[in-house]
Amino acid sequence: MRLLIVGYLLIVGGTTASLYQEKTKEESIVAGEEIYQDFCLQCHLTTGAGVSGVFPPLKDSDYLMNNIDKSIAGIKFGLKGEIVVNDEIYDGVMAKQGLDDEEIADVMNYILNQWGNSYDAQITTQQVSEVQKSVLD
Amino acid sequence: MKIYSYYSVILFFTLYLSCAQDNPPFIESPNEINYSYETVIDGIDIPWGLAFISENDFLVTEISGTLYRVVNRTKTSVEGLPEVYVRGQGGLLDVALHPDYTNNNTIFMTISANTEGDDEGGNTALYSAILDGNSLKDVKLLYKATPNTKKGQHWGSRIVFDREGYLYFGIGDRGNRDVNPQDISRDGGKIYRLNLDGSIPKDNPFVGKENAKEAVFSYGHRNPQGMVTHPKTGEIWEHEHGPKGGDEINIIKPGINYGWPTITYGINYSGTPITDKTSMPNMAQPYYYWFPSIGPSGMAFSSSGVYPDWTDNLFAGSLKFEYLERLVIENNKVVKREKVLDKIGRVRNVVEGPDGYLYLGVEGKGILKIVHNK
Numbered sequence: 001m002r003l004l005i006v007g008y009l010l011i012v013g014g015t016t017a018s019l020y021q022e023k024t025k026e027e028s029i030v031a032g033e034e035i036y037q038d039f040c041l042q043c044h045l046t047t048g049a050g051v052s053g054v055f056p057p058l059k060d061s062d063y064l065m066n067n068i069d070k071s072i073a074g075i076k077f078g079l080k081g082e083i084v085v086n087d088e089i090y091d092g093v094m095a096k097q098g099l100d101d102e103e104i105a106d107v108m109n110y111i112l113n114q115w116g117n118s119y120d121a122q123i124t125t126q127q128v129s130e131v132q133k134s135v136l137d
Numbered sequence: 138m139k140i141y142s143y144y145s146v147i148l149f150f151t152l153y154l155s156c157a158q159d160n161p162p163f164i165e166s167p168n169e170i171n172y173s174y175e176t177v178i179d180g181i182d183i184p185w186g187l188a189f190i191s192e193n194d195f196l197v198t199e200i201s202g203t204l205y206r207v208v209n210r211t212k213t214s215v216e217g218l219p220e221v222y223v224r225g226q227g228g229l230l231d232v233a234l235h236p237d238y239t240n241n242n243t244i245f246m247t248i249s250a251n252t253e254g255d256d257e258g259g260n261t262a263l264y265s266a267i268l269d270g271n272s273l274k275d276v277k278l279l280y281k282a283t284p285n286t287k288k289g290q291h292w293g294s295r296i297v298f299d300r301e302g303y304l305y306f307g308i309g310d311r312g313n314r315d316v317n318p319q320d321i322s323r324d325g326g327k328i329y330r331l332n333l334d335g336s337i338p339k340d341n342p343f344v345g346k347e348n349a350k351e352a353v354f355s356y357g358h359r360n361p362q363g364m365v366t367h368p369k370t371g372e373i374w375e376h377e378h379g380p381k382g383g384d385e386i387n388i389i390k391p392g393i394n395y396g397w398p399t400i401t402y403g404i405n406y407s408g409t410p411i412t413d414k415t416s417m418p419n420m421a422q423p424y425y426y427w428f429p430s431i432g433p434s435g436m437a438f439s440s441s442g443v444y445p446d447w448t449d450n451l452f453a454g455s456l457k458f459e460y461l462e463r464l465v466i467e468n469n470k471v472v473k474r475e476k477v478l479d480k481i482g483r484v485r486n487v488v489e490g491p492d493g494y495l496y497l498g499v500e501g502k503g504i505l506k507i508v509h510n511k
Contacts, residue, residue, distance in 0.1 A: 038225065038288055038289045038290060038312060039225050039289045041406055042290075042406070045406070046406055046407050046408075051457075054457075054459065054483075078182075078201065080182055080501060091501065092482075092483070092500065092501060093182045093183055093483075093500045093501045095182070095183055095200055095201060095228070096201055096223060097223075097224065097225055097289060098222070098223040098224035098225065098227075098289075099224075
């Protein structure tokens with residue numbers, strides 16, 4: 001009987017763990033590519049280069065690489081007002097895209113490691129869930 | 138003089154080469170501009186839809202889910218909106234007044250919605266409601282596209298009415314171009330025609346066809362973002378976003394297939410082809426197509442004569458190049474295209490107001506009115 005209970009707990013515990021397990025960084029990047037193509041590409045383009053003065057670049061972008069939490073918040077809550085990216089001023093509106101925290105983590109991992117960009121750490125769902133709108137203030 | 142003409146030749150060839158694929162007429166920048174703008178209301182991030190009750194009283198949708206009523210240049214949020222499913226390009230989309238609004242206070246809205254209470258995404262819905270001061274009452278769901286999807290793209294949508302009193306609205310292909318637009322048994326990639334109570338007119342083109350969505354009026358559309366009833370002919374004019382290249386202007390006729398994605402003048406964002414065909418039998422050619430894409434949004438004719446040199450011209454906002462485009466039409470052809478208010482910002486909407494002036498919805502700015510230079 002005890003064995004049964006232990007077995008049951010192992011199975012339930014294992015299933016729960018695997019359900020909530022974070023993707024590997026590589027898996028997250030693959031999932032992020034699909035999100036990027038659906039939600040980001042029309043403005044930031046397949047090259048990640050954006051459009052000078054209108055849509056900021058994600059490739060070689062000092063704003064993105066140096067402001068991880070602000071970038072997450074921008075996707076999570078929407079972004080408006082002036083930002084400076086690679087010495088150029090952008091004063092547009094990026095609408096909130098309605099992505100969940102896991103999707104935001106995935107697309108962040110994609111853009112941080114695409115087009116020659118490289119970022120060692122993995123953005124996790126947990127990290128995204130903790131980012132508050134106030135980081136944009 | 139010789140040097141001058143030499144440079145002219147170089148200039149000519151540079152222009153010629155850079156426009157090699159572009160579809161004429163090429164966009165022009167006017168030398169002299171007689172018009173500027175004034176801000177009617179600011180603080181609306183993405184002003185998507187605009188409907189005038191009177192010159193000093195109008196409704197504006199903000200895509201993330203706020204309906205504003207602006208009275209004498211002061212805005213108030215309208216209460217009682219149905220739930221908006223904010224995802225990608227979706228949200229609170231267009232708003233339009235019932236043709237008999239003065240008597241029934243009824244408005245129509247297109248909204249990205251999940252009305253099923255599931256976790257499967259959303260699709261475009263058409264609602265009617267009674268506007269009572271600053272709140273909505275008697276909210277009714279008139280049409281809901283299915284199935285829901287988590288795709289972020291191509292929800293449409295604009296709402297217009299023809300002279301016989303039918304309502305037209307569009308839904309984009311919902312990011313599923315190979316499945317939706319060419320199949321009349323599925324929603325998406327369609328223009329719909331309904332009676333004003335939401336019922337389906339008996340003479341809709343696919344009524345009685347097996348499995349057909351009988352609300353469908355035309356199909357093969359990618360993402361309609363501009364629609365207007367021609368002030369003289371009463372025809373329904375529409376424009377839609379192509380992919381990279383191939384934005385189209387179409388005149389909407391019953392039962393017609395406008396071709397997406399079987400025929401298009403556009404290519405994938407990545408640069409790879411979608412199809413090698415730009416025409417097919419039984420598929421309508423666009424009235425005009427933009428190459429390169431301007432990202433057209435909002436559509437209006439200037440019929441009032443308030444701007445004498447613009448009378449009967451067509452206007453469309455450019456999201457991509459951030460100007461208002463003026464198109465001159467002669468003998469059923471676009472013969473001239475011109476930038477109005479260049480670098481104004483992403484122009485989401487253009488509407489001819491009851492005072493005959495053109496009003497723009499510009500992202501990050503709000504609602505602007507085009508006025509004569511002082």
